[in-house]
Amino acid sequence: MAVTTDGRASRAVLRVCLATGFVTLLDSAILTVAAPALRSELGATTAQLQWILAGYSLTFGLALVPAGRLGDRLGRGRPLAVGLALFAAGSLVGATASDADVLVAARLLQGVGAGTANPQVIGLLQDHYAGPARARALGAYASTGAFAMVLSPLVGGGILSGLGPAAGWRVAVGLAAPLGLAVAVVALRVLRRGSTRAGGLTPRGAPGRDGGAGDGRAAGRPAGEGLSASRARGGRVGGGFDAVGLVLVTLVTLGLLVPFVAEGPRAVVLPLSLGVLVAAVGALVVWEPRYARRGRTPVLAPALLRSPTYVLGCVVAAFSFGAALGYSAVLMLFLQDGAGLSPVQAGLVTTPGAIASVVAANLSWRLFRRFGRRGVTVAVGAKALVAAGTALAVAVAPTSTVVAVLVLSQVLTGVVGGLTISPNQTLTLEGAPGTERGVAGAALQLVQRVAATVCIAAMTGTFVGRTDGAVPGVLDAHRDGLVVVSAAVAALALVAWAASLLDERLARPAAR
Structure with a gap:
C-alpha cells in the first residue's frame, strides 16, 4: 500500500x-x-x-x-x-x-x-x-x-x-x-x-531529500525497520551482543538478591552469595575491557565507566528508581494488610501522588533549563527529607491520621520524583562519550532494573518479616515494618543525593 x-x-x-x-x-x-x-x-x-x-x-x-x-x-x-x-x-x-x-x-x-x-x-x-x-x-x-x-x-x-x-x-x-x-x-x-516513497529513511521532523520534513519512512522498507536495522543490513553493527557479560551481570544481580529471598540457613547463604558476587564482579571487570578491545560492544562499555557524569547519574537513577518501586510494593501491602483498606481505597491513597508526579514531570524541563544538575541535587535531597519525615510521622502519628500522612507523603514524593527523573536521565546520557551513546541508554535501564529487583525483594522481605503474625487490619501492628522501609528509602535517597552533589562539584572546574 x-x-x-x-x-x-x-x-x-x-x-x-x-x-x-x-x-x-x-x-x-x-x-x-x-x-x-x-x-x-x-x-x-x-x-x-x-x-x-x-x-x-x-x-x-x-x-x-x-x-x-x-x-x-x-x-x-x-x-x-x-x-x-x-x-x-x-x-x-x-x-x-x-x-x-x-x-x-x-x-x-x-x-x-x-x-x-x-x-x-x-x-x-x-x-x-x-x-x-x-x-x-x-x-x-x-x-x-x-x-x-x-x-x-x-x-x-x-x-x-x-x-x-x-x-x-x-x-x-x-x-x-x-x-x-x-x-x-x-x-x-x-x-x-x-x-513507495523513493530515497532513504528520513525521520519525521528532519529535512527530507526534497528539503521538506521527513516522515520516518523509506521506500520498499517496512515501517518498523528503521535506521538501526538499515545499518545492520549494510554492515556489522556492534559485533553481536555480549552474552558472557550478560551472564556475569545476572550473577552479580543474583549475588545481591539471594540473601534477601533465600530461605536456607544464613550462615550458608550469605558466604555463598558473597562469593558469587565477588567472583562475578571480578570477572566482569576483566572481561568487559577485553571484549571491547575486540571491537565488540560490551554490556557495560569501559568508556562509560570512565565518565564520572554518566556513572554518578546512573547511581542517582538506580537508587531513586529502586527505592520508588520497592516502597510502592510495601505501601500497598501496608494499606491493605495493615490499615485494612480495600484495594480501591488503597489505590485512592496513591493516586494523588501519581498525579503530582505527572504534573511535576511536565514542569521538570524548566528546572533543568534553569538549574541543571543543581536542580536535580536539590530535588533528590528533598526526597530524602520526605522519606525521613514519613518514617518519623508514621512512627508517632495517631492511628487515625496515618493514612492522611501517607497521602501527603505520596504527593510530596511525587513532586520531587517527577522533577528528578527526566533531568537526571538527560544529564546522565549527555555524559556518555559520543561513541557509546547507543549503549548508554540500555546500560542505564539495565542498572535501574537491577536496582529495582534488589530493592523490591529487600523491602518486601523486610516488611513481611517484621509483620508476620500481625493481625490483619490492625495498623499499629504493621507500623514498624513501614517505618523501617521508609527509613531505608531515606538512606537510599541520601546516597543518590551525595552522587548528584559530587557530579555537580566535579562539573564546576570543567565549566570554568
Missing part, C-alpha cells in the same frame, strides 16, 4: 509505541495492588512473594541488551510483536496459576517479553522522528506511561473490590493478555507496511 507523505505511517508507529508502553506499565502497577490478595489466595511464602514482585524487573533488565541487538539486525517490528506475545502469554499463565511458583515463572516470562518490546519502542521513536518531533514523541510516550501509573491503582482496585480477592487477582493479572495480544497484532500490521 502506498503511504502518502502526510506522516500517517509515523503516527501509526507512534500509536503502537504508546499502546505498548501503556499495556506493560499498567500491568506492572496493577500487580502491586493485587499482591496482598494473590499472596493470601495462593498461600505464597515471603520468598515467593518477593520473586513475584521482583522477578519481573530482573528478566526485564536482562532482556534489554540482546533484544536491542535483535532489533538492530532484524528490524523493530517482529521483535516488538514477539515481546508483546510473550508478555501476554505470561499474563495468561499467571492468571491461571495453581500455585505461587507458577506465578513466579509467569512473571519472569512477562519480564522477558516487556524487556524485548521496550528497546524496539525506543528505537522506533528514534528512527521515525528527529528534532522537535522526536522530543514531542518521547514526551507523549512519557505522558502515556504516567497516565498508566495514575490509572492502574484504580483499575486494579476496582477489579479486586468488584470481583473479590479469589477471582479479582486472576482477572487483574490476566488483563494484560488480551491487551498485549491486540497490540501485537496491530504492531505486525503497522510495522510491515511498506512505502
Whole structure:
C-alpha cells in the first residue's frame, strides 16, 4: 500500500509505541495492588512473594541488551510483536496459576517479553522522528506511561473490590493478555507496511531529500525497520551482543538478591552469595575491557565507566528508581494488610501522588533549563527529607491520621520524583562519550532494573518479616515494618543525593 507523505505511517508507529508502553506499565502497577490478595489466595511464602514482585524487573533488565541487538539486525517490528506475545502469554499463565511458583515463572516470562518490546519502542521513536518531533514523541510516550501509573491503582482496585480477592487477582493479572495480544497484532500490521516513497529513511521532523520534513519512512522498507536495522543490513553493527557479560551481570544481580529471598540457613547463604558476587564482579571487570578491545560492544562499555557524569547519574537513577518501586510494593501491602483498606481505597491513597508526579514531570524541563544538575541535587535531597519525615510521622502519628500522612507523603514524593527523573536521565546520557551513546541508554535501564529487583525483594522481605503474625487490619501492628522501609528509602535517597552533589562539584572546574 502506498503511504502518502502526510506522516500517517509515523503516527501509526507512534500509536503502537504508546499502546505498548501503556499495556506493560499498567500491568506492572496493577500487580502491586493485587499482591496482598494473590499472596493470601495462593498461600505464597515471603520468598515467593518477593520473586513475584521482583522477578519481573530482573528478566526485564536482562532482556534489554540482546533484544536491542535483535532489533538492530532484524528490524523493530517482529521483535516488538514477539515481546508483546510473550508478555501476554505470561499474563495468561499467571492468571491461571495453581500455585505461587507458577506465578513466579509467569512473571519472569512477562519480564522477558516487556524487556524485548521496550528497546524496539525506543528505537522506533528514534528512527521515525528527529528534532522537535522526536522530543514531542518521547514526551507523549512519557505522558502515556504516567497516565498508566495514575490509572492502574484504580483499575486494579476496582477489579479486586468488584470481583473479590479469589477471582479479582486472576482477572487483574490476566488483563494484560488480551491487551498485549491486540497490540501485537496491530504492531505486525503497522510495522510491515511498506512505502513507495523513493530515497532513504528520513525521520519525521528532519529535512527530507526534497528539503521538506521527513516522515520516518523509506521506500520498499517496512515501517518498523528503521535506521538501526538499515545499518545492520549494510554492515556489522556492534559485533553481536555480549552474552558472557550478560551472564556475569545476572550473577552479580543474583549475588545481591539471594540473601534477601533465600530461605536456607544464613550462615550458608550469605558466604555463598558473597562469593558469587565477588567472583562475578571480578570477572566482569576483566572481561568487559577485553571484549571491547575486540571491537565488540560490551554490556557495560569501559568508556562509560570512565565518565564520572554518566556513572554518578546512573547511581542517582538506580537508587531513586529502586527505592520508588520497592516502597510502592510495601505501601500497598501496608494499606491493605495493615490499615485494612480495600484495594480501591488503597489505590485512592496513591493516586494523588501519581498525579503530582505527572504534573511535576511536565514542569521538570524548566528546572533543568534553569538549574541543571543543581536542580536535580536539590530535588533528590528533598526526597530524602520526605522519606525521613514519613518514617518519623508514621512512627508517632495517631492511628487515625496515618493514612492522611501517607497521602501527603505520596504527593510530596511525587513532586520531587517527577522533577528528578527526566533531568537526571538527560544529564546522565549527555555524559556518555559520543561513541557509546547507543549503549548508554540500555546500560542505564539495565542498572535501574537491577536496582529495582534488589530493592523490591529487600523491602518486601523486610516488611513481611517484621509483620508476620500481625493481625490483619490492625495498623499499629504493621507500623514498624513501614517505618523501617521508609527509613531505608531515606538512606537510599541520601546516597543518590551525595552522587548528584559530587557530579555537580566535579562539573564546576570543567565549566570554568
